[in-house]
Amino acid sequence: MIVSVASGKGGTGKTTVAASLSRVWDRPVTLVDMDVEEPNLHLFLHPVIEGKSSANLEIPVIDESRCTSCGQCSDLCQFKAIALMGSVLLTFPELCHGCGGCIAVCPEGALSPGERELGEISVGKAGGAGFLMGRLRVGEAMSPPFMRMVKAKLVEIIGESERDAIIDAPPGVSCPAVNAVMDSDVIVLVTEPTPFGFHDFKLAWEAFSPLSKPMGAIINRAGLGNDDVYRFCTKSQIPILAELPFDRAIAEAYARGRVIADEFPRLREIFLSLRDGIRELADTGSREAARA
């Protein structure tokens, strides 16, 4: 089973939840930091990194002696990563998504695959759990292609050892967030009952609903703000899997880089019940998938 911990708004507690959930998960599990633009799960889990590899994107390299300036590659590319200017063919590697289409359509064999580094993938262990992290190169904009490489690594790990996975997703509802959650069995949306939290929670719910995955909510900083998010969850039949209280002691533990399920027995209880709630939700999801 793959569980994604996501949120519309940043700073609602995805990493806090993912880290604590890993502490109460009683089956083999790998924690995945898929917030590749700013990974921070390692700051809480202190993993031992056993292997690092660079992730490279395939980009076109032009053989000018063969190019006839026919423009087929340029017409195909939706990102202007390869562009015919008059009779001069130019590449803009930083815009390339690595689809390989230009190389495939070139009738002259004038394009060959080259490489551009997108980031680094780290694999290791954090206590009893496996750990996988993608870190996008600073200045790099192509996070979805890089995230696909991190997910390919995850599939490899899960396939070898029949593990569960908990994905710490990036915030928001754009391509990187959708990419992080789209292959999971359950999506958990972390929110806070503030107007900003509620607004972005609705966006995330709308963005991820077409994926037809079972979704549940976690209300962090419960006691703050108002009841809007609760009313919306009731109306939209979104199960609230856990509530984490708005408490200065929790914020202090977080700020010290602690995993809150380790620090507070009452919170550990909440995460145990969250774990069971997630499994129940996954079972419901697979029953519904079987019926459909």
Next chain:
Amino acid sequence: MSKIAITSEGPSLEDQMDSRFGRAAGFVVIDMDTMSSHYIENGQSQIMAQGAGIQAAQLIAKAGAGWVLTGYVGPKAFQALSAVGIKVVQDLRDITVGEALERFKSGGLKIAQAPNRESGK
């Protein structure tokens, strides 16, 4: 230097110049030999997330213009235009297309050696 392209908010010489290059509304292309002009829409580039400047540069090259008169040019557009020897005059704004044309005819406009805008702006 028979044709120049001026970034414009509309099709005529009376229209305001558009200070943006990649995301300009369009280009008024003027043939300096005949002084005839025509307009190229750039709406398709305006809606691109990235690569607007490159696509706009392709339109300019296709129109056969040797000069671009505009406000701001980003690095990729500048690279694309330079690759085929199209000369760029930038930092023009708050004037009409016709006024830009007059300045060009009177000479003294400086050919840019580098882009004056960051990517995507």
